[in-house]
Amino acid sequence: MESLLDFGPLAEEFTTILAGFWATVRLSAMSALLALLLGTILVAMRVSPTPVLRSVGTAYVNVLRNTPLTLVLLLSALGLSDTLQLTFSRDPGVNYYWWATLGLSAYTAAFVCEALRSGVNTVPPGQAEAARAIGLTFTQTLRLVVLPQAFRSVIAPLGSILIALIKNTTIVIVAGYIEASSVMKQMFDDYGGTLPIFLGFALGYMVLTLPTGFFFGWLAKRMAVVR
Amino acid sequence: MRSRQIGATLLSAAALVGSLAACGGGEATTVLQKATNDKKLTIGVKYDQPGMGLKKPDGTVEGFDVDVAKYIAKELGVEESGITWKEARSANRETFLQQGQVDLIVATYSITEARKPKVTFAGPFYVAHQDTLVRADDTSITSLDSLKGKRICQVTGSNSWKNIAEGTNLQSKKIDVTLVAAGAYDECITKLKGDALDAVTTDDMILAGYAKREGSSLKVTGAPFTDEKYGVGLKKGDKETCEAVNKAITKMYSDGTIKTLFDKHFSGTGLNFTATAAPPAEGCA
Numbered sequence: 001m002e003s004l005l006d007f008g009p010l011a012e013e014f015t016t017i018l019a020g021f022w023a024t025v026r027l028s029a030m031s032a033l034l035a036l037l038l039g040t041i042l043v044a045m046r047v048s049p050t051p052v053l054r055s056v057g058t059a060y061v062n063v064l065r066n067t068p069l070t071l072v073l074l075l076s077a078l079g080l081s082d083t084l085q086l087t088f089s090r091d092p093g094v095n096y097y098w099w100a101t102l103g104l105s106a107y108t109a110a111f112v113c114e115a116l117r118s119g120v121n122t123v124p125p126g127q128a129e130a131a132r133a134i135g136l137t138f139t140q141t142l143r144l145v146v147l148p149q150a151f152r153s154v155i156a157p158l159g160s161i162l163i164a165l166i167k168n169t170t171i172v173i174v175a176g177y178i179e180a181s182s183v184m185k186q187m188f189d190d191y192g193g194t195l196p197i198f199l200g201f202a203l204g205y206m207v208l209t210l211p212t213g214f215f216f217g218w219l220a221k222r223m224a225v226v227r
Numbered sequence: 228m229r230s231r232q233i234g235a236t237l238l239s240a241a242a243l244v245g246s247l248a249a250c251g252g253g254e255a256t257t258v259l260q261k262a263t264n265d266k267k268l269t270i271g272v273k274y275d276q277p278g279m280g281l282k283k284p285d286g287t288v289e290g291f292d293v294d295v296a297k298y299i300a301k302e303l304g305v306e307e308s309g310i311t312w313k314e315a316r317s318a319n320r321e322t323f324l325q326q327g328q329v330d331l332i333v334a335t336y337s338i339t340e341a342r343k344p345k346v347t348f349a350g351p352f353y354v355a356h357q358d359t360l361v362r363a364d365d366t367s368i369t370s371l372d373s374l375k376g377k378r379i380c381q382v383t384g385s386n387s388w389k390n391i392a393e394g395t396n397l398q399s400k401k402i403d404v405t406l407v408a409a410g411a412y413d414e415c416i417t418k419l420k421g422d423a424l425d426a427v428t429t430d431d432m433i434l435a436g437y438a439k440r441e442g443s444s445l446k447v448t449g450a451p452f453t454d455e456k457y458g459v460g461l462k463k464g465d466k467e468t469c470e471a472v473n474k475a476i477t478k479m480y481s482d483g484t485i486k487t488l489f490d491k492h493f494s495g496t497g498l499n500f501t502a503t504a505a506p507p508a509e510g511c512a
Binding site: 078082083085092093096176185189190191193194 | 319341383385386407408409417424
């Protein structure tokens with residue numbers, strides 16, 4: 001029974017595990033930032049008056065949202081980077097970090113876009129009409145009137161997307177980037193797949209995701225648009 | 228009402244676990260006794276390692292490990308029809324043995340000091356050596372030292388990269404290499420062919436399997452730098468079976484079967500069978 005609950009490996013490899021989670025944090029933070037940026041551009045395209053932009057935005061969202069993330073990451077790393085040799089850097093650590101980030105954010109941006117679009121729909125149409133009536137252009141209307149309110153109403157769903165993003169990082173090994181779950185796999189090889197290792201890593205992910213959830217819940221309440 | 232249903236389910240589940248436990252603690256105490264009495268064995272092998280243990284689309288398994296396992300089973304009194312194959316992954320091998328889900332494991336299972344407290348090893352039945360696989364036109368990699376500054380594949384869930392980067396090789400030399408992470412050796416091969424890394428490193432038999440599959444585009448360097456003692460994993464403390472397996476291994480060498488099996492799987496890969504006698508047994512502890 002004592003071998004079932006041997007937490008020794010976790011203590012022994014503590015620095016390696018921390019390094020793994022730090023890699024997860026670096027990847028998640030950059031991907032979240034890029035996904036937010038790309039998602040905002042996409043939603044602007046999807047609500048724009050230009051049909052071409054609208055259909056490009058719709059096509060992007062539908063393709064990325066309905067493709068398994070593993071395939072997106074494999075395409076970035078094995079397809080674009082290894083086979084077509086489009087590389088960011090000769091240093092593989094840097095190169096695969098960026099390909100993993102790009103794959104992850106390209107995928108997540110589709111979800112961010114859809115969350116934001118539902119936020120745009122909560123803004124009463126009268127506001128956009130009023131904005132146009134006082135002479136604001138489409139970009140100005142979006143930037144000054146619609147999007148600020150849209151963002152404030154979808155903070156909670158964006159939080160859920162961020163949590164999903166953090167958990168999705170566990171498969172980026174297919175893009176050649178090592179994060180916490182790869183460290184876990186390596187430990188399974190060294191120590192056998194034991195319950196304590198599994199529990200330790202589950203806890204590690206919760207340390208990242210639980211506060212994220214609480215923070216976004218708090219922020220959503222604080223920033224809610226009173227109508 | 229509902230809570231009562233749940234209670235009933237729990238009770239029946241508990242009863243099931245109880246009866247299973249009763250099953251496990253039954254007559255046969257060692258694998259050898261089980262083999263002699265029931266004429267049946269469950270053996271863990273790899274399902275994804277060309278040349279060593281590979282599951283084919285028709286459901287059968289093939290490979291050097293598989294054939295060695297068949298021979299040992301026969302020596303223990305179990306015919307091929309009495310063998311149940313089970314996939315042994317690196318992560319579940321120890322658990323499988325501890326819980327008795329498999330009787331033997333022959334799955335590129337290196338005998339290491341770290342594993343000895345958890346597993347009783349029979350054998351080794353073969354000593355493999357870690358080597359490197361490079362592109363056929365690459366002449367810059369000829370030895371362990373020449374890997375300095377090169378990009379090598381780091382497969383998560385495998386220790387091979389550590390032997391170079393952390394110096395656990397025969398020369399105890401830490402080589403300064405750039406690690407390129409990958410999820411599996413297959414991905415390493417793609418990266419190697421696409422010039423995303425310079426060398427794939429692991430046991431020579433595994434590399435030979437890939438070299439054979441890829442044809443002339445890749446080659447094994449042929450400069451080994453570790454000893455990987457492939458053993459047969461048994462439940463900790465099962466000395467009786469361990470002695471019997473060791474006997475089978477000695478016989479496999481003396482009657483020449485091991486060379487026949489080796490040639491069957493690795494002829495044409497440039498890997499030669501050189502051992503003339505069974506490697507010294509590690510002792511059944």
